Every structure is written in C-alpha cells, then in structure tokens.
Amino acid sequence: MEALDNFWSVYSNLVLSLGINGLLALSIWLTLACGMLALANAAFMGIGAYAASILTLNYGVPFPVAIAAGMAAPALVAFAIGKPTLRLSGVYLAMATLAFGEVVRIAVLNAESLTGGALGLNGIPQSTEWWHVALALVLVLLVLWRIRRSKVGRAFEAIKEDETAAGLMGIDVAGHKMLAFVLGGAIAGLAGTLNAHLTFFIGPSEYGFNRAVDILTMAILGGIGGLTRPVLGGTILTLLPEMLRGLGAFRLVVNGFILVLIVLFLPKGIWDPARIRQWFGRKGAPHRARPC
Secondary structure (H helix, E strand, O other): OHHHHHHHHHHHHHHHHHHHHHHHHHHHHHHHHOOOOOOOHHHHHHHHHHHHHHHHHHHOOOHHHHHHHHHHHHHHHHHHHHHHHOOOOHHHHHHHHHHHHHHHHHHHHHOHHHHOHHHOEEOOOOOOOHHHHHHHHHHHHHHHHHHHOOHHHHHHHHHHHOHHHHHHOOOOHHHHHHHHHHHHHHHHHHHHHHHHHHHOEEOHHHHOHHHHHHHHHHHHHHOOOOOHHHHHHHHHHHHHHHHOHHHHHHHHHHHHHHHHHHHHHOOOOOOOHHHHHHHHHHHHOOOOOOOO
C-alpha cells in the first residue's frame, strides 16, 4: 500500500489527465462522427473551465452545480454559434471554429476583472477527485454508445457518408449537426471543469490553437471507428511525452515523428484490426513458388 500511495502522490495528476483527455477526444469524436471538422472544442473547454471556476472561486458554488454550469455554458454558446457556422463544411468550418476560439481567447484576456486576464485564475478549489473523472468518462461513454446504436447515431453515419443523400432520405441534417456540436461542447466543458478544479490554475493560453490541434490529434490517432479508440488516442498522446522525458530537448521531435508514422501507416487510427491482420497475414503466409 505504501508503494501505491507513493505512486499516486507523484502521478495522480497524470492519471487523472488520462481521463480528462479521453473526454476531450470523445467531444470531438461526436462532430467527426457527423462528418464535421469543427475545431472549437478547446474554446468550449475554456468556456466551461472559466464558468465553473468563477462560480466556485468567487461565489462558493457547490462543485456539482459548477460542473452543471461548466457543461451548460459551452453548450449554449455552441447552440448560438452553430446556426451560422454549421452551414460551412470542410476546411471552411475548421477555419471558422478556430477563429471562434481566438475570439474566446481575446475576450478572456480583456475581461480582466472577471477572468484575471493574461494572469488567469489562481487558487481554484481542488475539488476534482479520481472518481469524478472515472464516473464522468464512464457516463459519457455509455451515453455516446447509446446514441451510436440509436436512430440518431445512424443519422450521424448517413450524414458523414453523404450529406445530400441523407437529406433526401428525410434526415434533418441541420438538426443532427447541431445536436452533435452542442453535445460535443458540453463534454468539452465537462473536461475543462474537471481539469480546472484539478490543477487549481487556468489561463487563456491553455485553450488556444495548440490545444485544439491536440484534441483533434487524439481522436485521429486512436481512430473514429469506435468509442474506445479516441480514448486510446488520448491516453497515448498524454503518456508519450512522459515516456520520452529522458530524451530532453529531443522529446518533442521524437513525439512528432512517432505521430507522423502512425498517420502514414495507420490512417484509420492506431487500433485498426483489419490493417493489423493484413500485416500479420503477409508475414505468416507461406512463400509460394511461381508456376513455370
């Protein structure tokens, strides 16, 4: 037990970060599953983190209420910006949602009396426990699993494959896109709330372009073919820098090189059973002599 206590005292934040990053990967999985390349999840994470932190830090709101507010605030913002934004697609949607993230960052910087500006918020109550993260991850996985197997999930798949054909079949394309966008924002806000009350400090630089790319990389790395795959991608992307810590200044170079290799050779994600079976089938296949 002493060894376990020592391990937890050193690596507790890292372990909890695995679950939080898993939530972030699932938040963008929703929009990718609906065929949308939306990169606003980092901004939604920041909105949820600031909304919940301001309530607990300045008004002494109970943590469960702060969690609810941290999910509701980005969901409402996602609904508000979704009307004009979700008419776009592909790279244009990505650019619009990235621009929204920059707007959020500048707004946080300018609202110094409320958000602390560039200095951020310090002294946030450390209310996040391990079971909060575990329960949140399990509940989100269950809800998304149920959605995926429902009529809504089948509509998401149809929209991803061919938006025009889905509309001709009677699917409310705009409504389903909005649903995926809002739910993704709520999950990202949940992750932001848990992270803020774990690290006790947040700043606007944490929710910018780099975080948005990291969230997308988690989902692409694991693959969007299943719910557990984005979580796996988030786990790898969280652990990889720690595993390469001994390389010092070359850590980020090796980290990037590994990710490039995975994208090149495993385009459907690191867990691609069909590609893995194909590799092992080639290695295990007996050599056949060519006919004369």
